[in-house]
Amino acid sequence: MRMVIIGGGSLASHCAAALTKRDHEVVIIEKDQDKIDVLSQYIDCGFILGDGAKPKFLEEACAKNTDALICLSDSDTDNLLAAQVAKTMGFKRVIVRVEDDELEPVCHNLKMEGVIFTNKQLTREIVNMSELHDGMLRSAYLEGELQFVELTLDENCPKTLDEVELPQQCHLVTVNTGEKCYIPADVKSLNTCDKLLFVSHHEDLAELRKSLGLSSDS
Secondary structure: OOEEEEEOOHHHHHHHHHHHHOEEEEEEEEEEEEHHHHHHHOOOOOEOOOOOOHHHHHHHOOHHHOOOOEEOOOHHHHHHHHHHHHOOOOOOEEEEEEHHHHHHHHHOOOOOEEEEEHHHHHHHHHHHHHHHHHHHEEEEEEEEEEEEEEEOOOOOOOHHHOOOOOOOEEEEEEEEEEEOEOOHOOOEEEEEEEEEEEEEHHHHHHHHHHOOOOOOOO
């Protein structure tokens, strides 16, 4: 796939490096030649010198051959402007980084998709990890207040799924025994160290842990 990234800062460079390692074609649009000179030494990708919020540089990036435009500059205004311009130019998918949470209503009014509010999501993740301690191995927020949560069973776990009374806004997705991953219908018994992946409302996490026999501070 071909990815075009606007910006040459820390997040942009890390994403570019990660995408190239996965064999994607990456092009970075950056208006600072010094940054391009540095990045070109360790990221094997293309570069366009210019302001990614301006149409002529987005045209040079070639919308019809680009699978995703990722706006990761240090300016929320530039990122949102670039995204709006890109929508009129036929880019297939646009992903936008926004730091200022107060801009969320603006994004909703503009009907913008693919917006990542980095400070808000990072704050949620830190609070969530603090509350769940070691019991949560993986968590990712979905739309609204839903999130993926993976919990590891301990010696106090129920013996079968029939014994588990899940909260109303919580659904089991898979059970990983360490040897194989199963859908719930194929699970006959539960055992210590099984990893259960749920989609859950964040307010139901404490009740979910209790239903699995997990202490609130484990």
